[in-house]
Amino acid sequence: MTEQSPVEVMTDVMTKFTSYIGKRLPTDVKGKLADLRSKETNEMANVLFDSMAANQEAADKLNRPSCQDTGVIQYFITVGAKFPLLGELEEILRNATLGATKLGPLRHNAVEAFDEKNTGTNTGSRIPWLDWEIVPNEDSAIIDVYMAGGGCTLPGASTVLMPGQGYEGVADFVFDVVTSRGINACPPLLVGVGVSTSAETAARLSKKAILRPVDSRHPNANAAKMETLLEEGLNELGIGPQGLTGNSSVMGVNIESSARHPSTIGVAVSTGCWAHRRGRIKFNADLSYNILSHEGVTL
Amino acid sequence: MKKILTTPIKDEDLADLKIGDIVYLTGRLVTCRDVAHRRLIDQGRELPVDLKGGAIFHAGPIVKKNEAGEFEMVSIGPTTSMRMEKFEKQFIKETGVKLVIGKGGMGPETAEGCAEHKAVHAVFPGGCAVLAATQVERIEGAEWQDLGMPETMWINKVNEFGPLIISIDTKGNNLFEQNKARFNEKKGPILDRIKSQVGFIR
Numbered sequence: 001m002t003e004q005s006p007v008e009v010m011t012d013v014m015t016k017f018t019s020y021i022g023k024r025l026p027t028d029v030k031g032k033l034a035d036l037r038s039k040e041t042n043e044m045a046n047v048l049f050d051s052m053a054a055n056q057e058a059a060d061k062l063n064r065p066s067c068q069d070t071g072v073i074q075y076f077i078t079v080g081a082k083f084p085l086l087g088e089l090e091e092i093l094r095n096a097t098l099g100a101t102k103l104g105p106l107r108h109n110a111v112e113a114f115d116e117k118n119t120g121t122n123t124g125s126r127i128p129w130l131d132w133e134i135v136p137n138e139d140s141a142i143i144d145v146y147m148a149g150g151g152c153t154l155p156g157a158s159t160v161l162m163p164g165q166g167y168e169g170v171a172d173f174v175f176d177v178v179t180s181r182g183i184n185a186c187p188p189l190l191v192g193v194g195v196s197t198s199a200e201t202a203a204r205l206s207k208k209a210i211l212r213p214v215d216s217r218h219p220n221a222n223a224a225k226m227e228t229l230l231e232e233g234l235n236e237l238g239i240g241p242q243g244l245t246g247n248s249s250v251m252g253v254n255i256e257s258s259a260r261h262p263s264t265i266g267v268a269v270s271t272g273c274w275a276h277r278r279g280r281i282k283f284n285a286d287l288s289y290n291i292l293s294h295e296g297v298t299l
Numbered sequence: 300m301k302k303i304l305t306t307p308i309k310d311e312d313l314a315d316l317k318i319g320d321i322v323y324l325t326g327r328l329v330t331c332r333d334v335a336h337r338r339l340i341d342q343g344r345e346l347p348v349d350l351k352g353g354a355i356f357h358a359g360p361i362v363k364k365n366e367a368g369e370f371e372m373v374s375i376g377p378t379t380s381m382r383m384e385k386f387e388k389q390f391i392k393e394t395g396v397k398l399v400i401g402k403g404g405m406g407p408e409t410a411e412g413c414a415e416h417k418a419v420h421a422v423f424p425g426g427c428a429v430l431a432a433t434q435v436e437r438i439e440g441a442e443w444q445d446l447g448m449p450e451t452m453w454i455n456k457v458n459e460f461g462p463l464i465i466s467i468d469t470k471g472n473n474l475f476e477q478n479k480a481r482f483n484e485k486k487g488p489i490l491d492r493i494k495s496q497v498g499f500i501r
Binding site: 044047048051052054055058059062064065066067068069070104105106107108109118120150151154163166167168170171172175179183184185186222225226229230233236237238239241242243244245273274275 | 319321358359360361363373374375376378379380381402403404422424425426427428429430432433447448449462464474475478479481482483485486489490492493494496497498499500
């Protein structure tokens with residue numbers, strides 16, 4: 001038997017990992033849902049939590065994608081400048097998406113813009129979507145895989161506030177998005193908020209925010225306080241699973257931020273549904289790997 | 300006791316249902332989403348499936364072909380019903396469909412359509428696609444396959460498909476609209492409290 005090349009090895013792992021995360025939720029999300037379910041007192045909400053738990057059990061047992069909408073595949077890459085396959089990563093991840101589409105199987109979710117044709121492969125112009133952060137002097141790579149389903153992508157919104165609107169305006173914006181369109185996005189949601197300088201920088205950070213663990217906090221004390229206030233406030237609304245009311249609305253609120261222009265406050269919201277399918281994997285230079293998001297995985 | 304609806308559904312089967320009730324469906328369930336709605340309403344094309352007394356599901360499933368060449372349901376959860384709001388009232392009128400299943404609420408137009416033509420909208424728990432697939436006994440047909448896997452009209456034989464939570468009843472009551480009003484009422488005082496603590500720009 002011929003030995004696999006490094007590119008083949010990494011493609012194989014990423015194919016299996018991309019397929020895997022569509023079937024089983026990450027450890028933090030699973031824990032949070034169990035926690036919310038145990039505290040739920042609303043009768044209909046409990047019927048829904050029971051269905052959700054039964055679904056995840058069936059998906060695991062039957063080895064199938066737990067939600068039919070396996071999303072557009074997005075990879076958020078944090079890679080050392082000295083990672084040996086840096087130049088090959090784009091090709092590796094494209095092939096991993098093609099492979100996972102057959103292996104999962106994943107639903108065909110890439111419709112070429114303007115031609116309006118489904119490519120049938122989950123690949124297309126700039127899809128899978130790649131987001132890059134290069135770390136100087138490192139030789140490892142961390143890859144977050146995210147299945148951006150349609151339902152929880154729809155509420156996404158970004159705007160630029162005037163400084164006079166302040167963080168009060170940020171709170172208004174987050175509540176407006178969650179109470180108008182978030183209700184249909186399969187709550188309890190993980191809400192990501194980007195606070196930054198412009199529309200697109202805030203949007204990117206809001207997506208990075210929902211890649212962070214559910215119960216994590218922003219390192220800045222004011223930002224962390226705002227995360228807690230928004231989370232408690234949204235839960236008080238009692239949106240409940242599927243927007244059918246209950247004791248909770250969200251799994252959490254995560255804020256990511258950057259410095260901003262003194263005249264602008266860019267703010268954006270991205271939402272993750274309860275079936276928040278993301279995975280984090282770290283490759284070392286020798287291509288040995290650790291799965292950081294899910295416990296006890298064999299690919 | 301489980302309340303089970305069976306296709307073809309008659310007006311009297313739905314008359315006593317109220318928003319918030321939970322029912323199950325046995326019989327024929329046809330997937331129908333964005334483009335199928337658009338083809339009937341905007342383009343005036345005839346649907347390839349008779350939906351009179353029937354049930355549709357806003358869903359785009361994952362389907363595979365088994366070794367015998369038959370379609371097999373892998374994963375089939377509901378998609379956001381609100382996307383079909385633009386078409387649904389007219390769709391109910393033209394097709395005579397009685398049960399519209401999806402995810403999240405629908406708007407005032409659909410509620411009007413439900414009241415006028417004695418139909419209901421119900422929610423299947425979103426994201427619970429494998430649970431739903433285990434309630435599909437078999438795929439009996441697939442129309443408009445040119446639309447690709449999610450948009451094809453998949454004709455399914457289902458058994459006790461649910462839970463289905465009635466979100467619009469035949470009186471036009473709308474559970475999600477009522478809930479939204481409740482959330483909006485609560486929102487003001489909560490936001491005031493948060494805003495009093497985030498005056499970070501000084």
